[in-house]
Amino acid sequence: MPALMEQVVDGPEGYEGVQAGPEWAAEVRRLAKARNATILAHNYQLPEIQDVADHVGDSLALSRMAAEVPEETIIFCGVHFMAETAKILSPEKTVLIPDQRAGCSLADSIKGDELRAWRAEFPDAVVVSYVNTTAEVKALTDICCTSSNAVDVVASIDPEREVLFLPDQFLGAHVKRVTGRANMHIWAGECxxxxxxxxxxxxxxxxxxPDAELFVHPECGCATSALYLAGEGSFPADRVHILSTGGMIEQAKAAKSSQVLVATEIGMLHQLRKAAPGIDFQAVNDRASCRYMKMITPAALLRCLVEGADEVHVDAEMAALGRGSVQRMIAIGNSGGGE
Known part of the structure; x- marks a missing residue:
């Protein structure tokens, strides 16, 4: 499809110039089949990227899907740590991300050297890392967690052991509040x-x-406020839900209100509206858009499929260590959703 490719512009803001119409979608599907590739799209991606993907979901669910599908190439439409996780769980497959510059402020909030220094302060502690971390950090982690199973993961650890929880301070505060664990140290990272x-x-x-339900992601700065509203009785507690992105989809199908206020990245609204078209889903903050997620443009996806760019590599030893931390999470019996 030379005519489409001629429109791709590698500008300072990313790959642009291609309209996501029927011609584009048909060419994406043709190229994916030719490459024996599966296209995975995170819930925060642009709607047109979600709609052309083979599978849409949270990062861990997609990474596990990558390991299960028969295709030899994975096109991960998300941010870089997510593609790394797919490579960790599928080391024999080729993993591509349409734009390798798509980073993550949360994953970048702790580096490997910082975690090594933190562990040195608490040598007997158990390190619990949210899946929204780099491959290097996962390799230095004892057990991973997701936003939906973080409470279960921390509760599974010997109560006498100190816990180092990273990197998200809001998710950590939520877990500490629910578990009541006093010997839990939380890294001051955030999305x-x-x-x-x-x-x-x-x-x-x-x-x-006043008649709406609230869906709040535990990474949000407003999660504590949501619980406060419910606790003081100014908003019915049964209409306040602290949920992972995967949990939001399930709760949408069970919602009793005709309107739901959603506190997370606005890309999530697309899947919620598809899951429950009769409900009016509205963003608590309609400016909550991740520019890194939105770097995966229609042009970037087309370029990825045509050129085989950008491939994601993870050192074999690092991948093996990171895979262990994810598998220990799964072994506790509730692998949960992703972020």
């Missing part, structure tokens, strides 16, 4: 998008939409 969804705007939205 800049979720941290920007604050308690004041959540409270205002709840006040002006």
């Amino acid at each position: 800049h998008v979720h941290a920007g969804i604050n308690g004041d705007e959540l409270a205002e939205q709840a006040r002006t939409h």
